[in-house]
Amino acid sequence: MKSWLICIDDTDDIGTKGTGEIAQEIAEILSDGEHESSSFITRHQLYVHPDIPYTSHNSAMCFQLQTYKSLETIKQLTVAHLLEQSAAASDPGLAILDCDSEFDREALIRFGLEAKEQVKTKQDAYDLALRLGICLSEHGGTGQGVIGALAGIGLRLYGRDGRVKGxxxxxxxxxxxxxxxxxxxxxxxxxxxxxxxxxxxxxxxxxxxxxxxxxxxxxxxxxxxxxxxxxxxxxxxxxxxxxxxx
Known part of the structure; x- marks a missing residue:
């Protein structure tokens, strides 16, 4: 069994299902096997700025998953649910981190902390994800949600950020x-x-x-x-x- 961090961002619009609710549904789908489990979901507040499009609060949702499922299966199931449940006007992003892999933890945490205080670009996110071997993908609209998805994982790793959903x-x-x-x-x-x-x-x-x-x-x-x-x-x-x- 392996441990993963999964984070989504920018899946909702005014009057639609919230990103936290969608994250909860994904966590339940992914942890349906025997002995598999998911953690509480944490909400991570990101930078609020006129240059950053967001629905209401600009926050990402992250959870930890213990599962026998492969990365390919995790991504397939998560993307299917994102495409089905995300609002038409949203810009969903998804980040998946293999917690047992070797990666630059400090670089990821630094990206998350910076995303709370400054404007980041999609290219910034993709460059870092590629360098660290993190699965990062966009699933509609501008795909701007990849920034928050990657930042949310960094903030969860930081260990001193985030409110628990609900x-x-x-x-x-x-x-x-x-x-x-x-x-x-x-x-x-x-x-x-x-x-x-x-x-x-x-x-x-x-x-x-x-x-x-x-x-x-x-x-x-x-x-x-x-x-x-x-x-x-x-x-x-x-x-x-x-x-x-x-």
């Missing part, structure tokens, strides 16, 4: 007044790896959390983390503005 599933509804769980209970219910505060400090499993409304997770320290902050003497799940740091 809300954290704690197995019960959270009411306005909230619920209290220990760190251990929250991790067991959610499948997350750690709970960290805004400074990145990991909480002990015995700490008590006060969780309300939409509970979100981030990718931090190369792990899926519940982000919390101290408020009125209690550990509370992070607010939207705090999550934007990721």
């Amino acid at each position: 809300q954290v599933d704690l197995g019960q509804e959270l009411y306005e007044e909230g619920v209290e769980l220990t760190v251990k209970e929250a991790l067991t219910r959610s499948g997350l790896d750690i709970v960290v505060d805004l400074s990145g400090q990991q909480l002990k499993i015995t700490e008590v959390l006060h969780l309300t409304r939409k509970v979100k997770a981030v990718y931090c320290q190369h792990q899926f983390a519940l982000l919390v902050y101290r408020h009125e003497g209690r550990w509370c799940n992070a607010l939207k503005r705090q999550l934007k740091e990721y």
Whole structure:
């Protein structure tokens, strides 16, 4: 079984199925075999600039896959779903990285970080993918999504970027007044790896959390983390503005 990172970008349009939802569907398709699995999907925010076309936020979606499938099969299944589900006006891009291969990790991370702060071109992306042996392809429109797809993989490798798609599933509804769980209970219910505060400090499993409304997770320290902050003497799940740091 091999490990892969798969990232897609620019598959949607206003009023259509979001890129995150499409990524989730692809992850489920690719991990359908016995013992195969996919990780949480991370959303990576890229540079917002007038020279960069995007639908609403300019973000890429990435996940890790454990599978017996070959690169050819992974690409075939993913492309088929992209062509079927991507919006007509979108510019889909796909990047697939064999995590067990030899590649310049730092160069890929650097591309991802730069894509958060400056305008990159398709040629930049293709040149780097060719040099590193990464499968990079476009599937409609201008194909501009290849930039974000490659950058998303670099940011996932960086290990300190990205918000986890969707809300954290704690197995019960959270009411306005909230619920209290220990760190251990929250991790067991959610499948997350750690709970960290805004400074990145990991909480002990015995700490008590006060969780309300939409509970979100981030990718931090190369792990899926519940982000919390101290408020009125209690550990509370992070607010939207705090999550934007990721």
